[in-house]
Structure formats: structure tokens, C-alpha cells
Amino acid sequence: MKMHVQELKLADLIQAFDRLITFWHSDPADYRSEPGELNPIALELGWRNYSLWHEEDKARRTDVDDSMIAQVKRNIDGFNQQRNDLIEKLDEAILAWLTPKVDFDKDLPINSETPGSIVDRIFIMSLKVYHMHEDTLRDDIDDAHRSRSQQKLATLREQRADLEQALHRLLDDYLAGNRKMKLYRQFKMYNDPTLNPELYRQTGA
Template structure:
């Protein structure tokens, strides 16, 4: 994949939208290669996480079901964060392959491209499900008006985020910005760092 920020943003946006639509009707799949394969896998974890979060809030869910869903949420969220890091790692590898080095006065950004792509993934899911709400036959006009306003705001936010990410990637690809991989280091999923886990084992 060429280091072209505009092309990458367009491809990522298309991937997010088309897969969200497809996965609601067909099994999860990942037909992509390179950076897009990583982006697609990260998007899958968000897709699965989204629907588990819905299940967790079902009024009829039993305590056992909620516990099962909570464990699934923890797993998907860990994988989601792992693949945010993997997205940034892949971009670093692409920079190295292209021989791009940061300039002497290159600065860091407060958010990595992987984190911004994660936010775009979630926005694609939000837009899809809001659009679904407009098709519900049993809702009234007031509901549709509220959803329409939310959709309008989401589309503005998505456009703003896409534009900012395109600028960031352009700066990274030309060496004006540094790209570092920041580890999430989630302690609650590490049995050696979560006292509720290792404390129980020690007490036993």
C-alpha cells in the first residue's frame, strides 16, 4: 500500500461501511491484506463488542447471561485494544519499508492513527444502527427526528475525524510527525497484575 493518506482514509472508510453492512447478514470475514487486514480485524472486535454491549442491557437477561456477556466484553475489548496497537505497528513497518524517517523537529500527536481508526470504526457502527432506527415501522415521528439529528451530528464528527486523521497521516508519512506505538497495558486482564485474581489464588 502506498503512503498516500487520502487513499488510506478512503479505503478504511469504505471498509468500515461495507463490512458493517455485510456482517449483519453474513458471517464475519476478512478478505483484505496488509494494513487493511489489520484494520478489518480490529473492526471485527468492535462489531462483536457492540452487540455484546447491547445484550448486557437486555432487561430480561439473567445474572448468568450478564456474567457471560461481561466476560465476552472483556475479551473483545482486550483484542480491540491489541489491534489498535497492531494498526500502529503496521504503519511503523510501512514507514520503515518506505525509508521514511522523522525530521529533527518532528513532534508527537496526542492520538495515534490506530486510535483514530478505532474511533472511525465505532462511528461506522453507530451510523449503521442509527440508520436502522429510521426503518423501524413502530416508531413515531419524534423518534425519527431525534435519530435524524443524531445522524447529522455523527456524520459531521466522522468527516472531521477523517480529515484530521488524513492530516496526521500526511504529516507522519512526510516525517513531520513522530509515530510511536503506545501499549495499553490493561491490568485487569492480566492475572499477574489484577489483585482480585492473584489475591484469590493466593488465599486459596
């Protein structure tokens, strides 16, 4: 195991995320009470993604009033904003950890995706793995459906493993001085009443 992922508490992300998702589906009283060694920002990021996933499921319902869907949409906006904030927060923590170890003032190539974004994608892929595996266990599908879901599940697992390896390689490149880490800000505008024209036109901000 690479020392950097151990120090950052980002080791064995796939196993950690699988364990968390199973635990959260048991409807615990506190989402933070699952035992395990995981970066606390990554845990919070995972929880927001978990919450966002299930709100998006609710948004597809057709048997409820439009007022409920409107509230669900606002919940989705809130979770998505928190998710993006946590990606940036995780990147800030990783950069703070790297800065004493690496000279980032040199002219080095920059990766198009940050470590925080990769961690985010690994968790989303873990949600897909969990729910696709659920689909393979259904007793109301035929063999053709089950076979398609099993093939998709294998692909999802392979892609997720590729992402985890990519995260490790990127951190190795940073530490070796082969790449420069740089923070990228999302500047989400839709939740900001001073930037969303549909909001500031109402308030005159």
C-alpha cells in the first residue's frame, strides 16, 4: 500500500465506500457511526452523494404532487452544492498535505481532473455498483435481463478499479514532481442569489 494514501486516509477507497453504502442502506441513526479508517472529508462527500442519489430517485416519481417534486429539486440543489464544496475542501486538504513536500512553483503539467474529483467519481461508481448488484438479485426479471445487469456490473467494477489506480498514480506524480496540483473552483451560480438572474431580479440584489 502506498504511504501517501495511508497518510491521507484514502487507502482502500473501494472497500471503504462499499462498506459505507451497505451501512447507510440499513438506515442508521447517525451516518458517521460506521467504524472504519477513512478521510473525514471523503466520508462527508460520500454521504452527500448518497443523499443526492436517493433524492434524484424521488424526482422521477409520477405518483406525487408537483409540490413534493419541487421540494425534492431544491434538496437536490442543496446536496449538489454541498458535494461540490466538499470536493474543493478535499482538494484543499490534499494540497496542504503536498505543499511542504513538493515544489509546485516549477513549470509542470497540470492534470485535468483533481484528486477530489476522482474520489467523488469513485463513490458515485460505488453507488452504481451497489444498485446494479441489487438488480442482478431481483426475482422478477428474466435471464436475459439478469445477464445484461451482470455484464454492466462487471464493467462498473472494472471502471471503478481504474479510477482508484488513477488516483494513486496522480498522487505519485505529484510527490515525484512530475505534475503540479492546482485548485479549481466551481463557482456554482444557481444557488447564489447574487449571481442567479432568476433570483437577483426578484430581490433587486
